[in-house]
Amino acid sequence: MQKNKLTGTDHKYLQIAGSLEQMIHNDILKIGDKLPSVRMLSDEYGISMGTAFQAYYYLEGKGLIESRPKSGYYVRFNQKRFPALPAAAKPEAVAETISVDEMVAAVFKKLSATDITNLALAAPAMELIPAAKLNKSLVHAFRHSASSCLNYEDVQGNLELRKQVARMAFNWGGKVNANEVVITAGCMEALSLSLQTVTRPGDTVAIESPTFFGIFQVMQSLGLHVIEIPTDAVTGIDLNYLEQAIKQSNIKACVFVPSFNNPLGCCMPDENKKALVELITKHRIPLIEDDIYGELYFGQHRPRCCKTYDTEGWVMYCSSVSKSLAPGYRIGWTIPGRFKEQFIRLKMRHTISGVTLTQHTMAHFLGIGRFDYHLKKLRSALHTQQLRYVQGIIDHFPADTKISRPQGGFVLWLELNKKVNTFQLYQEAIKYQVSVAPGRIFSMRDRYSNYMRIGYGQPWNDAVERGIRILGSLAKKLS
Amino acid sequence: MQKNKLTGTDHKYLQIAGSLEQMIHNDILKIGDKLPSVRMLSDEYGISMGTAFQAYYYLEGKGLIESRPKSGYYVRFNQKRFPALPAAAKPEAVAETISVDEMVAAVFKKLSATDITNLALAAPAMELIPAAKLNKSLVHAFRHSASSCLNYEDVQGNLELRKQVARMAFNWGGKVNANEVVITAGCMEALSLSLQTVTRPGDTVAIESPTFFGIFQVMQSLGLHVIEIPTDAVTGIDLNYLEQAIKQSNIKACVFVPSFNNPLGCCMPDENKKALVELITKHRIPLIEDDIYGELYFGQHRPRCCKTYDTEGWVMYCSSVSKSLAPGYRIGWTIPGRFKEQFIRLKMRHTISGVTLTQHTMAHFLGIGRFDYHLKKLRSALHTQQLRYVQGIIDHFPADTKISRPQGGFVLWLELNKKVNTFQLYQEAIKYQVSVAPGRIFSMRDRYSNYMRIGYGQPWNDAVERGIRILGSLAKKLS
Numbered sequence: 024m025q026k027n028k029l030t031g032t033d034h035k036y037l038q039i040a041g042s043l044e045q046m047i048h049n050d051i052l053k054i055g056d057k058l059p060s061v062r063m064l065s066d067e068y069g070i071s072m073g074t075a076f077q078a079y080y081y082l083e084g085k086g087l088i089e090s091r092p093k094s095g096y097y098v099r100f101n102q103k104r105f106p107a108l109p110a111a112a113k114p115e116a117v118a119e120t121i122s123v124d125e126m127v128a129a130v131f132k133k134l135s136a137t138d139i140t141n142l143a144l145a146a147p148a149m150e151l152i153p154a155a156k157l158n159k160s161l162v163h164a165f166r167h168s169a170s171s172c173l174n175y176e177d178v179q180g181n182l183e184l185r186k187q188v189a190r191m192a193f194n195w196g197g198k199v200n201a202n203e204v205v206i207t208a209g210c211m212e213a214l215s216l217s218l219q220t221v222t223r224p225g226d227t228v229a230i231e232s233p234t235f236f237g238i239f240q241v242m243q244s245l246g247l248h249v250i251e252i253p254t255d256a257v258t259g260i261d262l263n264y265l266e267q268a269i270k271q272s273n274i275k276a277c278v279f280v281p282s283f284n285n286p287l288g289c290c291m292p293d294e295n296k297k298a299l300v301e302l303i304t305k306h307r308i309p310l311i312e313d314d315i316y317g318e319l320y321f322g323q324h325r326p327r328c329c330k331t332y333d334t335e336g337w338v339m340y341c342s343s344v345s346k347s348l349a350p351g352y353r354i355g356w357t358i359p360g361r362f363k364e365q366f367i368r369l370k371m372r373h374t375i376s377g378v379t380l381t382q383h384t385m386a387h388f389l390g391i392g393r394f395d396y397h398l399k400k401l402r403s404a405l406h407t408q409q410l411r412y413v414q415g416i417i418d419h420f421p422a423d424t425k426i427s428r429p430q431g432g433f434v435l436w437l438e439l440n441k442k443v444n445t446f447q448l449y450q451e452a453i454k455y456q457v458s459v460a461p462g463r464i465f466s467m468r469d470r471y472s473n474y475m476r477i478g479y480g481q482p483w484n485d486a487v488e489r490g491i492r493i494l495g496s497l498a499k500k501l502s
Numbered sequence: 503m504q505k506n507k508l509t510g511t512d513h514k515y516l517q518i519a520g521s522l523e524q525m526i527h528n529d530i531l532k533i534g535d536k537l538p539s540v541r542m543l544s545d546e547y548g549i550s551m552g553t554a555f556q557a558y559y560y561l562e563g564k565g566l567i568e569s570r571p572k573s574g575y576y577v578r579f580n581q582k583r584f585p586a587l588p589a590a591a592k593p594e595a596v597a598e599t600i601s602v603d604e605m606v607a608a609v610f611k612k613l614s615a616t617d618i619t620n621l622a623l624a625a626p627a628m629e630l631i632p633a634a635k636l637n638k639s640l641v642h643a644f645r646h647s648a649s650s651c652l653n654y655e656d657v658q659g660n661l662e663l664r665k666q667v668a669r670m671a672f673n674w675g676g677k678v679n680a681n682e683v684v685i686t687a688g689c690m691e692a693l694s695l696s697l698q699t700v701t702r703p704g705d706t707v708a709i710e711s712p713t714f715f716g717i718f719q720v721m722q723s724l725g726l727h728v729i730e731i732p733t734d735a736v737t738g739i740d741l742n743y744l745e746q747a748i749k750q751s752n753i754k755a756c757v758f759v760p761s762f763n764n765p766l767g768c769c770m771p772d773e774n775k776k777a778l779v780e781l782i783t784k785h786r787i788p789l790i791e792d793d794i795y796g797e798l799y800f801g802q803h804r805p806r807c808c809k810t811y812d813t814e815g816w817v818m819y820c821s822s823v824s825k826s827l828a829p830g831y832r833i834g835w836t837i838p839g840r841f842k843e844q845f846i847r848l849k850m851r852h853t854i855s856g857v858t859l860t861q862h863t864m865a866h867f868l869g870i871g872r873f874d875y876h877l878k879k880l881r882s883a884l885h886t887q888q889l890r891y892v893q894g895i896i897d898h899f900p901a902d903t904k905i906s907r908p909q910g911g912f913v914l915w916l917e918l919n920k921k922v923n924t925f926q927l928y929q930e931a932i933k934y935q936v937s938v939a940p941g942r943i944f945s946m947r948d949r950y951s952n953y954m955r956i957g958y959g960q961p962w963n964d965a966v967e968r969g970i971r972i973l974g975s976l977a978k979k980l981s
Contacts, residue, residue: 146654154650161859165640171633173828208687208853215852219723224703241851244698349652351858372720373694374687378857379830380640 035070036077043078047087047098054417055410058088058096092323094403097410126446126464127236139453140490141478143460145235145285145433146350148481151404153397157349157388164383172380178371180206180356181382187389188356195317196331197340197358205357205366206377209350210315210343213357214278215241216373217339220365221309222247226275229268231260233436233465233474235285238278238313249467250274256427256436259284259291262298269306276309282326283316286436286465286476288429290320293327300332307337309362314342318398320431321406336360344385346433347401348394352381404482405433412479415488419495421502435477436462440502445475451497457490514549515556522557526566526577533896534889537567537575571802573882576889605925605943606715618932619969620957622939624714624764624912625829627960630883632876636828636867643862651859657850659685659835660861666868667835674796675810676819676837684836684845685856688829689794689822692836693757694720695852696818699844700788701726705754708747710739712915712944712953714764717757717792728946729753735906735915738763738770741777748785755788761805762795765915765944765955767908769799772806779811786816788841793821797877799910800885815839823864825912826880827873831860883961884912891958894967898974900981914956915941919981924954927976936969 046052059067064075079096082088089099130143165171179185185201192199207213214237222228224246230238232251239249250268253261259281268274281291281299291299303310312329320326330340339362343355354377359366370376388394412435416426420437427436439445445461452459462474477494481487525531538546543554558575561567568578609622644650658664664680671678686692693716701707703725709717711730718728729747732740738760747753760770760778770778782789791808799805809819818841822834833856838845849855867873891914895905899916906915918924924940931938941953956973960966 149649149653152649152652154652157652158644158650161644162641165637170628170631170830171637173631173633173636173830174628175829208857211851212853224725237851237854244848244851246703350654351649351652351855353853353855353857369723372690372716372723374691374832375716376830376832378687378832378860380860381857 035068036074036081039064039068039070039075039078040081043082044085044087052098053411054098054414055407056098057094058098060095091403091406097407126461127240130449130458130460130464139456139458140486141458141481142487142490142494143458143476144478144480145476146346146478146480147401147405147433150482151401151480152348153393156393156397157384160388160391160393161380161384163387164380168379168383172383174379176206176376176379176382178376179367180204180377181379181386183386183390184354184382185356187386188358191318191389192330192358194325195314195328197328199358203358203360203363205359205363205370206382207341207343207355207357207370208353208374208377209345209355210313210341211237211241211355212353212370212374213341213343213355214238214311214313215245216366216369217309217311217341217357217359217362218242218245218247218276218278219369220359220362221276221311221339223275227272229265229274229277229279231279231284231287233286233462233471234280235313236464239467242278251466251468254284254287254289256287256289258295259287259289260295260299262295262302265299266302269302269308274306274308276311277303278311278313279329280313280316281329282314283319283429283432285316285432286434286460286462286474288427288432288434288436290326290430296327296329297332300329300338304333304335304337309337309339311339311341314340315346316432317342318347319402319405319433321402321409322430326431330358330360333360336362339366344394347398348388349381349385352385353378354381354385402431405431405479408479408482409435411483412477412487412491415483415491416477416495419492421495421499423502424498433478433480435479437475437477439473439475439498441473443473443498443501445471445473448475448494448497448501451501452490452494455493457493459494514547515553515560518543518547518549518554518557519560522561523564523566531577532890533577533893534886535577536573536886537577539574570882570885576886578889605940606719609928609937609939609943618935618937619965620937620960621966621969621973622937622955623957623959624955625825625957625959626880626884626912629961630880630959631827632872635872635876636863639867639870639872640859640863642866643859647858647862651862653858655685655855655858655861657855658846659683659856660858660865662865662869663833663861664835666865667837670797670868671809671837673804674793674807676807678837682837682839682842684838684842684849685861686820686822686834686836686849687832687853687856688824688834689792689820690716690720690834691832691849691853692820692822692834693717693790693792694724695845695848696788696790696820696836696838696841697721697724697726697755697757698848699838699841700755700790700818702754706751708744708753708756708758710758710763710766712765712941712950713759714792715943718946721757730945730947733763733766733768735766735768737774738766738768739774739778741774741781744778745781748781748787753785753787755790756782757790757792758808759792759795760808761793762798762908762911764795764911765913765939765941765953767906767911767913767915769805769909775806775808776811779808779817783812783814783816788816788818790818790820793819794825795911796821797826798881798884798912800881800888801909805910809837809839812839815841818845823873826877827867828860828864831864832857833860833864881910884910884958887958887961888914890962891956891966891970894962894970895956895974898971900974900978902981903977912957912959914958916954916956918952918954918977920952922952922977922980924950924952927954927973927980930976930980931969931973934972936972938973 185204340358425438460476462471664683819837904917939955941950
């Protein structure tokens with residue numbers, strides 16, 4: 024490699040920083056690219072490691088790069104190019120009966136098709152999953168079970184697995200014991216049974232807007248009315264709006280995704296989560312907290328949960344391993360607070376108990392620390408992928424495209440020019456074997472038709488680049 | 503072995519038959535005992551095999567013994583000792599909101615306790631399950647899946663498994679293809695989602711009386727009203743009564759167990775099943791058919807199903823492997839007829855999809871013919887166990903005890919003297935580590951308090967004999 028030689032009288036670190044800044048500015052170093060290690064930089068420029076560190080500190084201070092623990096320095100998301108975040112819609116607080124959404128069926132019916140570049144998904148690619156390690160836990164599970172895991176499991180769920188879930192809660196400041204945990208068939212069953220525990224048909228429930236369509240579709244099936252609460256792309260639920268809605272409507276429950284909301288990716292600040300719990304506790308309204316993305320944070324610390332601040336048991340915490348490890352295992356859980364007994368009774372009545380084998384397997388996998396290890400790697404991979412996808416969108420989408428800046432999770436939320444109908448775009452893209460989630464499916468009302476959700480669970484590759492390029496071209500054509 | 507010598511002038515076969523008859527009469531040969539093979543008999547008495555056959559034909563003709571294919575001759579259930587079958591209650595056809603049943607929780611909360619002789623269960627003992635063979639299919643499943651069965655399964659269920667379910671339907675005269683089948687988390691989810699597909703809260707549903715408490719408990723959770731239809735211990739549902747109830751009440755669905763009803767054990771004759779389907783079709787009332795015990799028949803042929811006679815898609819057929827193979831796998835299925843699309847949508851909304859791994863495993867186990875082979879052995883074992891349990895009850899229970907004569911399934915239904923309160927008996931028995939299901943839990947109304955259900959899923963052994971003896975002694979004490 025040809026070495027860079029330093030000249031002139033500036034501080035050496037400033038010269039180096041300036042040259043790196045220029046490379047970032049000119050897109051030679053792209054968002055998400057890894058920078059040389061400090062040792063390599065010192066070697067390349069013939070400077071001390073201290074000077075190399077100084078150059079990186081300087082760029083980090085300017086917000087151009089960021090360090091990641093045990094990994095190194097990376098080009099940071101460049102806010103200057105995207106001054107505006109996608110705007111939050113301000114829906115009227117009118118309760119309504121939910122209408123069936125045919126679009127969801129259209130977009131997600133081809134889930135298993137292998138000839139499609141599927142950017143509609145919010146799930147990790149299989150290559151990010153440690154299948155062989157998990158299979159070792161599986162073999163261990165059935166070999167060490169007296170009944171080969173063929174008999175009924177405890178209705179509340181496998182005790183060892185519940186202990187592990189309680190242990191994980193410690194990471195978000197939860198003081199939980201195994202007896203407070205109930206295992207479910209994925210997060211979806213946890214949400215569905217939580218809703219059935221605290222509502223009756225005809226009741227009104229508050230959700231975020233935009234939000235994952237599965238949340239209002241299950242409400243539709245349960246005969247519930249829905250109020251959509253405006254949600255900010257950075258701070259989440261509009262608490263003032265929610266408080267007003269509570270005063271005006273007889274809200275019987277809230278279902279929110281406070282950490283890395285799908286599709287916005289926003290994470291409510293701790294103080295907002297605390298305030299939210301105080302608000303719902305004051306009004307004795309159960310909060311069903313969907314924390315399915317909570318472990319997939321890119322920052323230094325796991326975000327707290329609403330459940331962290333729940334002193335009176337009004338929060339029904341729900342999560343699963345479906346987004347981080349094994350969707351096909353259907354392992355989720357809930358910490359239903361004061362509603363535990365009713366929840367368990369409902370679970371027994373609808374499905375008796377969960378699958379014994381996958382619960383034993385997961386208990387073992389968590390117990391030997393494999394899940395923690397896997398999550399560290401997964402977070403790092405997702406962060407890198409997100410930055411690479413963002414760069415791809417910058418490269419190929421219209422210049423007026425606005426984009427979310429999630430600090431965790433799987434999805435980017437894009438706001439396009441108002442002229443672009445993203446369902447129409449979806450229909451065009453599918454002709455090229457590219458799928459994307461149109462914004463319209465994230466609300467029960469006629470909203471977000473110029474938005475789209477792009478999942479970055481697949482590592483960047485030629486097929487993904489082609490997909491992003493095609494979506495970008497179609498967006499340009501339609502705008 | 504000392505040989506028996508024949509003397510006198512009678513036909514030899516009559517002498518031998520007479521001596522066996524005497525042994526049966528004196529309880530030397532007990533119900534369910536296997537008789538010597540024809541070869542052994544001929545050897546023992548020094549007669550030809552033809553004469554030995556003639557002796558057995560004669561006893562079979564008198565109803566004292568029975569032949570079982572590929573197994574030999576057995577002492578038959580002796581009807582003379584139990585002239586009366588348990589009587590069917592004739593409840594009034596008044597719809598009512600179901601009240602919570604605390605007894606069920608009391609009886610079934612200790613399901614996993616190993617220090618209890620549990621005669622309350624309606625499930626096979628683990629020693630009757632081919633765990634090693636099933637584990638081979640499990641290993642095959644995850645090794646031959648591209649994603650190690652970690653990814654989401656098709657919402658409708660694994661295609662290979664659906665093909666196998668369709669193939670099994672052929673045995674009961676069903677002409678079904680894989681596209682008509684939906685996989686569920688056990689039979690309970692199939693029943694629960696079927697009910698949610700065709701009813702709304704406040705609707706009225708007809709069930710058998712007595713019936714499995716899980717059926718009316720899930721209805722309670724769904725806010726449904728229930729009409730109990732009298733059910734005969736031999737012929738099942740009283741069709742005239744049902745027709746009157748349909749005329750008088752606005753029945754929105756029926757949930758029946760037409761083959762080997764739990765707890766009665768009765769199996770509706772084919773012509774009654776046909777008439778039932780004609781009745782519900784005429785009135786356009788969905789029939790949710792719970793066929794979970796259908797494969798566990800003791801006769802020559804598998805009983806037909808109501809679904810066999812369903813030409814217009816009003817029957818929602820539900821079954822599972824939970825009673826015959828692996829309750830902990832939570833594999834069930836439904837053939838929902840005209841309600842298929844709504845059923846699949848509900849399933850997706852409540853749980854997204856089922857567990858991939860156990861579906862693949864079961865598809866393989868069924869595909870290689872292992873399930874058919876296992877069922878043959880299981881039926882034979884259960885039949886033997888039933889006869890042995892009946893003998894034990896005869897030996898230890900009060901003489902006025904009436905007992906059901908199921909031709910399949912897992913359970914005996916006992917009617918005791920009216921003075922005996924079987925919940926009280928249960929409470930006494932549990933002090934001796936013996937559990938049994940009191941009759942009261944098989945109805946929502948105050949019925950069957952002098953009945954009890956005894957499961958014979960466990961092979962006869964000293965612990966079971968002790969359990970039956972204790973139950974019998976308590977019954978004598980209380981009557």
